[in-house]
Amino acid sequence: MTVVRGLFIAQRYSAMLLAPFVLIHLALIIIVVRNGLTAEEILSRTNGSTLWFVFYVAFVLAVTVHAPIGVRNVLNEWTRLSGGVVNVICLCLALLMLSTGLRAVFAVT
Amino acid sequence: MLKVSIWRGVDEGEFIDYEVPMRANQTVLDIVTEVQRNQEPDLAYRFACRVGVCGSCAMTVNGRPRWTCRSHVNDVIDGDRLVLEPLRSHPRIRDLVVDLAPFFETWKGSGAVFKPSATRDDKPVKITADDPARKNADAGIECINCAVCYSACDVVSWDKNYLGPAALNRAWTLVNDAKHGERKETLNKALGDGGCGSCHSMGNCTRNCPVGLSPSAGIAGLKKFALRGLPKVEKP
Amino acid sequence: MANNRQSMRTHKSYFAFVGHRVSGLLLALFLPIHFLVLGLALEGADALNRFLAFSELPLVKAAEWGLVVLLAIHLLFGIRVLMLELTDWPNSADGRTAWIIPSVIAALLVGVIFLAQL
Numbered sequence: 001m002t003v004v005r006g007l008f009i010a011q012r013y014s015a016m017l018l019a020p021f022v023l024i025h026l027a028l029i030i031i032v033v034r035n036g037l038t039a040e041e042i043l044s045r046t047n048g049s050t051l052w053f054v055f056y057v058a059f060v061l062a063v064t065v066h067a068p069i070g071v072r073n074v075l076n077e078w079t080r081l082s083g084g085v086v087n088v089i090c091l092c093l094a095l096l097m098l099s100t101g102l103r104a105v106f107a108v109t
Numbered sequence: 110m111l112k113v114s115i116w117r118g119v120d121e122g123e124f125i126d127y128e129v130p131m132r133a134n135q136t137v138l139d140i141v142t143e144v145q146r147n148q149e150p151d152l153a154y155r156f157a158c159r160v161g162v163c164g165s166c167a168m169t170v171n172g173r174p175r176w177t178c179r180s181h182v183n184d185v186i187d188g189d190r191l192v193l194e195p196l197r198s199h200p201r202i203r204d205l206v207v208d209l210a211p212f213f214e215t216w217k218g219s220g221a222v223f224k225p226s227a228t229r230d231d232k233p234v235k236i237t238a239d240d241p242a243r244k245n246a247d248a249g250i251e252c253i254n255c256a257v258c259y260s261a262c263d264v265v266s267w268d269k270n271y272l273g274p275a276a277l278n279r280a281w282t283l284v285n286d287a288k289h290g291e292r293k294e295t296l297n298k299a300l301g302d303g304g305c306g307s308c309h310s311m312g313n314c315t316r317n318c319p320v321g322l323s324p325s326a327g328i329a330g331l332k333k334f335a336l337r338g339l340p341k342v343e344k345p
Numbered sequence: 346m347a348n349n350r351q352s353m354r355t356h357k358s359y360f361a362f363v364g365h366r367v368s369g370l371l372l373a374l375f376l377p378i379h380f381l382v383l384g385l386a387l388e389g390a391d392a393l394n395r396f397l398a399f400s401e402l403p404l405v406k407a408a409e410w411g412l413v414v415l416l417a418i419h420l421l422f423g424i425r426v427l428m429l430e431l432t433d434w435p436n437s438a439d440g441r442t443a444w445i446i447p448s449v450i451a452a453l454l455v456g457v458i459f460l461a462q463l
Binding site: 172261312313315316323326329332333336 | 354356358362426430431437438
């Protein structure tokens with residue numbers, strides 16, 4: 001298994017997870033803004049809920065895999081950065097997404 | 110009269126305008142030949158068969174890569190103008206001639222080299238026409254290596270690693286060929302660096318293929334194998 | 346050379362590629378910010394509410410609308426890509442280009458519903 005093939009597979013499988021997640025997320029955005037966006041409203045839904053915790057952790061993990069691989073492709077194709085530099089940038093992006101993402105999940109659940 | 114602008118030079122150069130009489134049933138190759146015979150003897154261009162078999166006469170005609178021998182002027186003309194340039198994404202040699210060596214190198218990169226799985230002493234492999242793998246291979250097998258798809262592909266133009274549609278289309282026909290002895294190796298190369306993962310399904314290869322093949326569909330097939338693994342084909 | 350590019354890039358599947366890529370890039374840039382804002386809840390509901398008040402500004406609201414549409418576009422174009430790569434094509438020349446315009450319309454529809462809810 002080459003690195004390229006591994007990344008390709010990881011990005012496609014994470015996409016298959018993300019598709020239903022994003023659908024739920026979009027529906028939620030639309031329902032929630034109807035009532036006005038307040039911290040109390042968000043937290044009352046998510047605080048202490050195992051279901052939302054699992055959902056958002058999975059969401060963050062999937063996006064942490066999906067997005068940096070996509071950005072890696074874009075940087076490799078559309079910039080003159082070397083492959084090594086691109087890998088470092090995308091690894092940093094993944095770590096940033098993972099840390100801020102999980103922190104956000106813990107903050108609201 | 111037709112107004113024909115032809116690229117003269119290598120990377121540095123300019124378009125020179127020529128006027129060529131309009132005739133019935135003219136192909137673009139006829140135009141270039143007429144210019145070379147009557148007006149510009151040192152114009153460099155390449156052709157061989159003149160009938161759409163050899164794949165050597167492709168050029169950029171009014172912005173799109175085409176085989177010139179089977180492109181009728183009436184079908185491709187813009188008003189009364191014809192702009193002829195060398196194929197995109199290949200090193201230029203002179204005028205309308207490009208160096209196809211790097212293009213043919215990509216075929217090795219994609220593992221698109223047939224390795225027999227039997228010798229002349231073995232019985233011929235029995236392959237039925239309705240075998241699904243054979244149908245896949247058949248769909249891509251008529252490629253004449255004209256490099257039009259390679260030149261049409263945007264990813265090729267900005268990603269020097271990318272092997273391109275022609276080489277991957279050939280790899281696709283081989284991984285579906287029960288007679289090919291290195292299906293797994295070919296697939297691994299086609300899925301590796303610069304392989305099918307770099308294709309973004311824009312479809313310029315398929316839109317421009319003069320033979321009507323669909324490298325896009327073949328590359329999508331390779332991606333399916335990347336996710337699901339190589340299916341078994343009937344062994345000899 | 347200008348027309349060398351043009352005719353190759355004025356078709357639907359090129360538009361779908363650019364739309365998918367640009368929307369993905371913008372979402373990737375936005376996500377860490379989104380996460381940081383939600384992280385404000387660690388400091389209590391008040392901190393998050395102060396940001397949410399800021400998000401009521403018209404310009405921020407407009408950006409929010411854009412993000413919702415971008416997310417919908419990336420989702421729908423992404424589903425097309427997965428369909429192209431995982432299922433058999435209806436015929437070998439058809440890269441499901443017929444899905445592209447309806448995807449854009451559907452994404453805009455999501456945007457309209459979002460606006461209607463404000």
